[in-house]
Amino acid sequence: MKLLVVEDEIALQRSIVSYLTDMDYICEAATSFSEALMKSSVHEYDCILVDITLPGGSGLDLIRELKQQHKESGLIIISAKDSLDDRLHGLNLGADDYLTKPFHLSELNARIKALLRRKYFNGMQTIDVEEITIDPSRSAVTVHGNEINLTKSEYRLLLYFVTNRERVLSKESIAEHIGGDQSDMLDNLDFIYSHIKNLRKKVLDAGGTDYVKAVYGMGYKFSTV
Amino acid sequence: MKLLVVEDEIALQRSIVSYLTDMDYICEAATSFSEALMKSSVHEYDCILVDITLPGGSGLDLIRELKQQHKESGLIIISAKDSLDDRLHGLNLGADDYLTKPFHLSELNARIKALLRRKYFNGMQTIDVEEITIDPSRSAVTVHGNEINLTKSEYRLLLYFVTNRERVLSKESIAEHIGGDQSDMLDNLDFIYSHIKNLRKKVLDAGGTDYVKAVYGMGYKFSTV
């Protein structure tokens, strides 16, 4: 399996490449958009990792280009940004998964493995967490294969959770990711409770497990471990 | 943690330095443009506070210089002006945060804390001290690999300790770091005893060592030597 790592922070790039090489992947690296495009036009990669916070142009454009050039390559976004728009945008442009910095290399490895398995075994572009599957292109969610009906807020909430697994997410940041654009509504975050309650209920009613754990005083964590 | 305070109003400079020293930061001060550049070229500071209304040259130029000189230092602008332009300008030149006069010292402290946290903990995978491992991205703490469950205050306390190893931390500064946001006047610091007791107990129960040493009459020191 051959990978391309597009990352301008040399230290991070090195540690990623080193780790993935140890995992028996064949790795190449690029530090800029142009280099990434050039390399990907010559070689065929099973999976491309892209840091969309790369300087010198929007990373999202690179994703569009890469996806056009190499429809077969899996695409994983690495981002320092914490913005829902960027993620949805990236996923809509055809990325298969994404990872928010900082991340564990083992987590990256797991994502790559999952992506390659999906890519080569069923070709579905979905985010899978245990019995929950999210299809961002359709904004559809299934539990044990049965589709459940989520409201927009619940869907955003779930997406924010599953893309930040095992992390403690503050109610403030959750509110931002549900609310969309309004950033100065710090007065009352109680509506979070309702959305979490409703999401939990729908997942449980569909026979799923409640992975949403409250972390007292800190927020919530979507934990499958 | 080492800070440089660039402020020409002596009274304000004194009160800032005095307060931040109480918070157990190591502080140095500069009263002019040239002094700031000189000091910053000799020492490496974790964070530099700049009053951009400094006489003898535009403070924004100083920011540009400082940022060129020391890309690693965090940079917080202090200004009497309340203009959006100045703020944007400063941030565009590479400042990390911005504070408008007059401000509460506790507010300044909060900004510094947040900046240092971003600077040092984002991108860092874990903080390891002997058998204790802290994963800031997950707010998780393990002792000998076993996760222990800390409350918010205990977690903040531990984080403050491990990032200031071998230094005596006053009860006042510890209280500040636990309290987080509201920080006016803390008449009674006894609650620290409870948090320290609980943190010690949880670490010991997990088979760890108690590195929290009381320094009679001075405060506490997290010492592994």
Added chain:
DNA sequence: CTAGATTTTGAAAAAATCCTGAAAATCAGC
């Protein structure tokens, strides 16, 4: 060694947070 100050400890009061159910407000489609 003693006296006074400081730290430790346990327990109880106070405060904060989370969960739930239901009502009020808002939004979207017709």
Added chain:
DNA sequence: GCTGATTTTCAGGATTTTTTCAAAATCTAG
């Protein structure tokens, strides 16, 4: 404009954490 769905607010009770308090243990100065 109406109607149903969605979002937000609100109040209670349950739970957890934080803070207070007082007694016991420990420490330092003199």
